[in-house]
Amino acid sequence: MYITVYLLYSSVLVRFIYGAFFRSMVFVEVDYLTLARAIIFSNIYVLLGLGLNLTYITTKIPSFAHGDLATVGAYVSYLTIVFLLLPSGLLASVYLTFPLVALVTGAVAVLTYVAVFRPMIRRGAGVTSLMIASFGLHFVIFAAVAIVADYVQNTYGVLTRNVLLARWEYIWPGTDFYTSALINTSITVVVITALLYLLLYKTRYGIIMRASIDNLYLAKAAGINVERVFAIAWLLIGAVTGIAGVYMAMFFPMTEELGWLRLAIMFVASVVGGLSNIYGAVLGGYVVGLGLVLGAAYILEPLGVPTEFQLVIPFAFVIAILLFAPQGLAGIISSLAQRGRR
Amino acid sequence: MILQIDPGLLVLIRETAVLFAIYGIYVLSLNLEVGYLGLPQFGKVMFLALGGLAVGGITTKIALMTYAGINPLANVDLYCSAQQYQAIAAVNKVFAGSPLDGLAFFLLSLVLAAVLAGVFGILMSGPALRLREDYLGILLLVSAETVRVVTTYTPAVACGVFGAVVPDPFAWMGSFRPWGYLAITLLFLLLVFVVMERLANSPFGRALRAIRDAETAARVFGKDIVKFRIRVLATASALAGVAGALLVFYNNFVNMGQFIPLVTFVAWAMLIIGGMGNNVGALAGVAIYYALDRTLSIYKESIRQVVNVDPIFFQYIVFGVVIILVLMFRPQGVFGEKPSKTLSRRILERLRGEA
Numbered sequence: 001m002y003i004t005v006y007l008l009y010s011s012v013l014v015r016f017i018y019g020a021f022f023r024s025m026v027f028v029e030v031d032y033l034t035l036a037r038a039i040i041f042s043n044i045y046v047l048l049g050l051g052l053n054l055t056y057i058t059t060k061i062p063s064f065a066h067g068d069l070a071t072v073g074a075y076v077s078y079l080t081i082v083f084l085l086l087p088s089g090l091l092a093s094v095y096l097t098f099p100l101v102a103l104v105t106g107a108v109a110v111l112t113y114v115a116v117f118r119p120m121i122r123r124g125a126g127v128t129s130l131m132i133a134s135f136g137l138h139f140v141i142f143a144a145v146a147i148v149a150d151y152v153q154n155t156y157g158v159l160t161r162n163v164l165l166a167r168w169e170y171i172w173p174g175t176d177f178y179t180s181a182l183i184n185t186s187i188t189v190v191v192i193t194a195l196l197y198l199l200l201y202k203t204r205y206g207i208i209m210r211a212s213i214d215n216l217y218l219a220k221a222a223g224i225n226v227e228r229v230f231a232i233a234w235l236l237i238g239a240v241t242g243i244a245g246v247y248m249a250m251f252f253p254m255t256e257e258l259g260w261l262r263l264a265i266m267f268v269a270s271v272v273g274g275l276s277n278i279y280g281a282v283l284g285g286y287v288v289g290l291g292l293v294l295g296a297a298y299i300l301e302p303l304g305v306p307t308e309f310q311l312v313i314p315f316a317f318v319i320a321i322l323l324f325a326p327q328g329l330a331g332i333i334s335s336l337a338q339r340g341r342r
Numbered sequence: 343m344i345l346q347i348d349p350g351l352l353v354l355i356r357e358t359a360v361l362f363a364i365y366g367i368y369v370l371s372l373n374l375e376v377g378y379l380g381l382p383q384f385g386k387v388m389f390l391a392l393g394g395l396a397v398g399g400i401t402t403k404i405a406l407m408t409y410a411g412i413n414p415l416a417n418v419d420l421y422c423s424a425q426q427y428q429a430i431a432a433v434n435k436v437f438a439g440s441p442l443d444g445l446a447f448f449l450l451s452l453v454l455a456a457v458l459a460g461v462f463g464i465l466m467s468g469p470a471l472r473l474r475e476d477y478l479g480i481l482l483l484v485s486a487e488t489v490r491v492v493t494t495y496t497p498a499v500a501c502g503v504f505g506a507v508v509p510d511p512f513a514w515m516g517s518f519r520p521w522g523y524l525a526i527t528l529l530f531l532l533l534v535f536v537v538m539e540r541l542a543n544s545p546f547g548r549a550l551r552a553i554r555d556a557e558t559a560a561r562v563f564g565k566d567i568v569k570f571r572i573r574v575l576a577t578a579s580a581l582a583g584v585a586g587a588l589l590v591f592y593n594n595f596v597n598m599g600q601f602i603p604l605v606t607f608v609a610w611a612m613l614i615i616g617g618m619g620n621n622v623g624a625l626a627g628v629a630i631y632y633a634l635d636r637t638l639s640i641y642k643e644s645i646r647q648v649v650n651v652d653p654i655f656f657q658y659i660v661f662g663v664v665i666i667l668v669l670m671f672r673p674q675g676v677f678g679e680k681p682s683k684t685l686s687r688r689i690l691e692r693l694r695g696e697a
Contacts (some may be wrong), residue, residue: 061476064607116666122449125669127475128382132614133605133669139662143655150651264487264603267480275476308495322481323469 041183042289047244049269049281051237058230063134067259068141073105073242074249102239109238146256162253268318274328370579377619380554385482389579391601393455393586398500400595401451409436411688422501438513446512459583463575493598505597617675
């Protein structure tokens with residue numbers, strides 16, 4: 001089902017839908033660019049939310065260092081392009097850097113799990129102290145990225161702040177940047193969710209992983225090395241988040257604060273979908289991304305409210321969700337589906 | 343013989359002491375929520391911001407209308423971008439001549455800050471009663487961000503992104519103003535510390551710990567958990583509001599954009615380093631943080647000679663590593679939680695004999 005939905009989004013069909021739907025609605029003039037931006041941001045938040053939900057499932061906390069993993073991904077991509085791809089005369093494209101981005105960010109994520117979260121969980125640390133530890137981790141990663149950026153800029157004279165990765169995005173023939181980004185982010189989301197689905201539901205390791213997630217103690221009793229399984233899960237978290245970070249750096253100027261500044265929105269995307277459901281992030285990402293961009297363009301702007309207020313839309317949404325349905329949208333839908341089956 | 347102290351160092355110590363006192367109040371109020379009640383208060387900065395808002399957004403306007411006859415709301419953009427400094431200087435001139443007016447303005451600001459933050463604290467206790475730890479943490483964090491975004495981008499509140507200049511209620515102190523302000527903040531800190539210490543050792547404080555450690559058991563013993571949470575949130579938020587007002591008067595300036603989540607976490611870090619559930623520990627945490635911060639900032643420039651990067655980032659790394667190490671190897675902090683002080687056995691026996 002997912003795949004058909006994404007095909008709708010990813011292909012040129014968007015223009016088709018746009019033409020069929022919105023042009024007939026005279027009162028709401030949705031222009032293509034805004035819609036494209038909305039879907040692109042939704043895709044990015046889906047990727048970020050996927051990682052955050054996996055974090056939540058494995059460590060029982062939403063990590064404050066999650067945004068910084070995205071920052072690491074963006075910088076790895078940029079430095080690879082500048083120091084590896086451009087001098088070697090190869091085609092410079094962010095997609096050539098994806099394997100390295102996934103590997104390095106994944107390694108950083110595994111390191112955070114092995115060095116900080118795992119020992120703390122073993123010592124029986126509570127939710128609050130784990131969250132504060134993840135905040136300490138944010139500081140370490142954030143400052144490490146800044147030091148690398150400073151060092152590279154001062155030593156090699158390469159600009160490392162306020163860069164946009166957009167110029168190395170693959171542009172499909174005959175399209176502009178936004179259309180290409182729309183297609184590419186959608187393909188990435190489809191591929192990653194499909195891979196995750198295949199891994200979790202069609203492989204032996206996926207069964208082990210789902211068993212560990214579902215019932216920790218039972219999985220341990222069955223002889224599964226749960227901690228190793230979770231370390232692998234953190235590799236996935238890092239890889240997905242790093243790739244999301246590359247896309248973020250196409251639209252937001254790249255600084256060491258790239259991910260940290262958008263952390264609250266990532267939390268919102270995760271919570272709206274439902275933290276303990278991996279695919280809740282897909283739903284949450286779309287609700288937040290569409291709400292943010294379309295809300296700013298078609299609700300706030302006509303009312304004369306400054307666009308900075310767009311952040312309030314998802315925030316208000318999450319406050320409402322937390323107060324009235326803390327299990328998230330995915331939880332609501334599944335409970336409705338169960339009621340319908342009865 | 344008078345000990346000669348470098349005047350620059352003296353100023354550094356004085357300014358650090360003022361910040362210590364203000365953050366001391368802030369962290370003590372966080373300790374009441376986190377250390378005693380076990381609430382994941384990740385939105386603490388919201389109450390500091392509301393205290394700042396009460397001063398920069400409300401009482402400043404009142405002072406302007408009363409003492410300078412200017413209505414900043416008549417043309418917010420013009421006032422914020424051009425007229426602020428002259429208007430505030432006119433008010434300061436009044437305060438310089440009349441200490442009574444200044445003090446009245448100061449006290450009104452503090453009361454308003456406490457009331458505004460306290461009311462918001464009570465509002466926040468609604469979700470605090472229902473949600474689980476992690477969700478509540480996110481809700482508070484997001485609420486604090488909402489408050490920051492709304493107040494920062496509404497120019498009528500506190501001049502939005504320009505930031506609002508605030509009149510100086512101690513203008514009459516003249517050149518002694520920095521020392522006078524230090525004395526006032528330390529006085530407030532002492533007051534808050536004594537109240538907190540009494541509160542923590544009272545039956546109320548013991549009930550809070552009972553709720554934190556075993557909610558069901560506390561309920562069985564007839565403790566009304568809802569009431570306790572509301573009271574704690576109201577008290578702690580009001581105190582944080584006072585701290586926010588004091589912070590704004592220290593800078594004589596407020597920009598609502600300064601109340602980012604980082605301010606919450608710095609307070610958490612101080613509390614964790616010092617020791618949760620211990621008021622002395624909370625203050626020790628603030629002291630250790632500032633001692634570390636100032637020492638590092640003195641030696642910072644020598645790092646630049648070794649590696650050519652901004653040394654502030656090494657400070658961040660040290661900060662993050664210290665938090666993680668303390669949480670891992672000494673989760674109780676420097677000063678762990680102590681059993682609450684009750685009456686000594688001799689007095690208890692005497693009281694029992696009398697009864």
